[in-house]
Amino acid sequence: MTAAAATSVLLAVGIGAAPPGTAVTAEAVIPGDGLALTPPMGFNNWNSTHCRAEFNEAMVKGIADIFVERGLKDAGYQYVNLDDCWALPQRGPDGNLVPDLVRFPNGIKAVADYVHSKGLKFGIYTSAGTKTCNDNGFPGALGFEQKDADLFASYGVDYLKYDNCNNQGVDAKLRYTTMRDALRRTGRPIVYSLCEWGENKPWEWGKDVGHLWRTTGDISDSWNSMLGIAKTNWALADYAGPGHWNDPDMLEVGNGGMTDTEYRSHFNLWAIMAAPLLIGSDLRKVTPETFEILGNREVIAVDQDPLGVQGKPIRSANGVHVFVKPLKNGDKAVLLFNETEKTERVTTTATEIGLPQATGYKVRDLWAYTDRHTAGTIATTLPPHGSAMFRVNADRGWAKYPPAVDTGAALQTVYPGASPLVEPGQNATVTTTATNNGRVPAVTVKSALSGPAGWEVLPESPSDKIMLRPGESLSTKWTVKVPADAKPGTYVLAVRTTYRPDADTRFDFEVRVPPPAPAANAYVSDMAWLSSTNGWGPVERDTSNGESGERDGNPITINGTTYAKGIGAHAPSNVEFYVGGRCTSLTADVGVDDEEGNDGSVGFEVWANGAKVADSGVMTNAMPAKPITANITGAMVVRLVVNDGGDGITSDHGDWAGLRVTCS
Structure with missing residues (x-):
């Protein structure tokens, strides 16, 4: 292709146009080509569909339509990308990949044309191996690079x-180059x-090869998976920049495996890390809250800031993190993040x-959309797994903004760090705190705590x-009367602090009415749980862990012995359940499931009321299998932990076989 032709292609798609008078050659297209000067934003189907039949032409076109109709295109999302399973299992007589015409009856070009007609861009998938990563083994590009690129x-x-996948041991840099x-x-x-x-440290050589590189294995729709991947990625901040980005994998926001609080933290972390923002949920099915998270333009602006610096933690201790990302206009983006299981006040x-x-x-609070001033302290109270993002700058006009008052609340729990449980017909004690971080007093300050309908709240x-002077706090103790007929579930208590001039701050925190404690001996797989997290897929009841959807595991089998009852987990895993002081012991046979062959090493722990037993x-x-017995006498809450055995996550399928509690 001539330089003029290459230039016309660049201009035709509206990206990568060279400055006037600059010759553009085919060799300049990748890298250093003006592409991906900010992290790519768009959609990929894999996290929501894998290879299921719902991945098809109608879905892809529907996503493109939603990008336009719901304002995601205007917010910056561009790419509508196909993942694995778009092709047939065999190449055609001419050696080309052949689209699956059941999924894509009009072919791939027709889908690309439709996406382009919406003012969007189109992406596709293949593997640097003889086959792709799907179990059906669609053709990969190894040895066919030019044919497939054309x-x-x-x-x-x-x-x-x-x-x-299926790379036949060919050198990674050679395959990708x-x-x-x-x-x-x-x-x-x-x-x-x-x-x-991240297997061959692509951050060390990828800048001269591509525009972004995965730093980790695949993400799954769980808190532990997301957090582990984020921690790996944030350590590599110095390798990222315009045109070359660390990629901690696609977003899981909206797929249902995390809470909205956790999804906001997921989105905040990816944005502060200047990560690609590729939506992984089926936007035809998600909640309004998902659109609210994915469409937050102020958080997106942090991710897309043209300075192109990946933010990183400047302080991390005991699961609490302070991230900073310099922005082109001189502002600092600040992310305060609480990975712990308890409410924390986080400051910088x-x-x-x-x-x-x-x-x-x-x-500037990027989720409350409010402007405040501070004398220097940036602070917020965060729920478990919560986060808050701000833009901060030295402003000579600071006095025109109300003082920053941060509000928080804490429930008196059975033990420090316990789940915030409240029991029907009982009273709970809540303490609210409002702190003035501003340069001037906050005037006529009033805190109010409200609960669900039928709950009585008394100061x-x-x-x-x-008057609340700079640095001063207002603390209030409240009695919350829980109705005797309160059903098991999660409830929100809301704290609102108002002050002049015309300002307020709010903190919502969740409390949990637990399911009834077992009245007799019980298998834990038959009980309702307070919570569960898992390294891959959901924690399974009475089967091994299948790593994907619910009930996709096999019979629990440890060293040749099969068990009808138990829990199938994948490290790192936590299961928490309520026993209400009624149980005395827990027993199980524990071990690595046979389905993992010679791989996998794990450790099993039992915690009762916050103490390892x-x-x-x-x-x-x-x-x-190893028999394990734990004394849980008097415990209100029991937590089961499966860790990675100290050697990282390698097929760590941990089974709690025959797991039961003795109760009365």
């Missing part, structure tokens, strides 16, 4: 996700995503985040103050 260019592809060169020769500008899983200062000394600072100490030590697949 085919993709003819479809009008704007983005290629290049996976890592070969496809890079093939894409160059097409002359078409194609964002190139190296889905290499203008000095700590690197702002110059000033009399006052403007603080036991003063809840208002004429049993520990299996490290278990491997070669070991028979």
